[in-house]
Amino acid sequence: MFDLYTAPTTNGMRASIMLEELGLAYxxxxxxxxxxxxVKPPELVEANPAGTIPTLIDHxxxxxISQSFAIMQYLCEREGRFSFSDAAPRAAMLEWMSFVMTDIISATHPIFVLGTHLKDTPAHILAHYEARLLRYFEMADARLARNRYLAGQEICVADFALYPTAHFRRPLIERSNSTPHLERWLAEVGDRPGVTRGMAVPADE
Ligand SMILES: N[C@@H](CCC(=O)N[C@@H](CS)C(=O)NCC(=O)O)C(=O)O
Structure with a gap:
């Protein structure tokens, strides 16, 4: 049994998607x-003194463990699924996982901050980050033109890491009309029951 400390954010959803896809009880x-x-739950602070979500306890x-990427990779390795041990597919998995957790997130996070906390920021600053994120989505699109999934023909942890962010940036993706392969991938990954369930965690109160 696991305890997952979470909130309705893309980082939280990465952890719940992984638990759901692996069929683990939590x-x-x-x-x-x-x-x-x-005022954070004491069990959370004991497990992770920073008190950030997601944090997972594996009894x-x-x-x-905290940090969404680390949680995802930990669970996949624990269960022996959605991760690769052979050098070549593992290299592709790590490359695309890094792309999501550094490039994509460094562009999407400012868009979130500007849109929610700094709404009077000049429009050209938001446009800068949107253009940067779109450039990264176009890189993923080029990859997905030649591969069914990010690391190759098999779905892996990198796909589940990208999904929540790409899902919430659909308006940008659809407005650009320049990433058809990413849109195909979004529809396919989003149709998976484990992804659907994971995206709905935590349930509305
Ligand atoms: N790099 C971390 C980020 C964790 C993080 O900053 N989580 C935010 C929510 S998405 C949080 O818990 N912030 C503390 C707060 O707002 O109280 C990850 O990938 O999990």
């Missing part, structure tokens, strides 16, 4: 964001 604890550490193996 309890969900919804954490209020933007609060001070003293079987006595493991507490």
């Amino acid at each position: 309890r969900t604890h919804r954490v209020a964001l933007g609060t001070t550490i003293d 079987r193996d006595g493991v507490s």
Whole structure:
């Protein structure tokens, strides 16, 4: 059994998608964001003193782990699925996982901050980050033109890592009309029951 401390954000959804796709049983604890550490659940703070979500406790193996990418990779390796051990597919998986967790997230995060907390920022700054994110989506699109999934012909942890961010940036993707292969991939990955369930965690209160 696992305990997942989470919130309805793309980082939280990465963890719940992975648990659902792997068919693992877990309890969900919804954490209020933007609060001070003293009002966060004590079990969360004990496991992860920063109090950030997602944080996962694996009671079987006595493991507490935070950082969405680390949680995803941990679960895939624990279960022996959606991750590769042979050098060539593993290299592709790590390359595309890095692309998601560094390039894509470094472009999408400012768009979120500007759109929610800094709404009076001049439009050209938002346009800069949107253009940068679109350039990255076009790189993923070129990859998906030649491969069914990011790391090759098999779905892996990198696809599940990209999905929530690409899903919430659909308006940008659809407006650009320049990433048909990414749109095909979005429809296919989004249709998976595990992804659908994982995206709905935590349930509305
Ligand atoms: N790099 C981390 C980011 C974790 C993170 O910053 N999570 C945010 C929510 S998405 C959080 O818990 N912030 C604390 C707060 O707002 O109280 C990951 O990939 O999991």
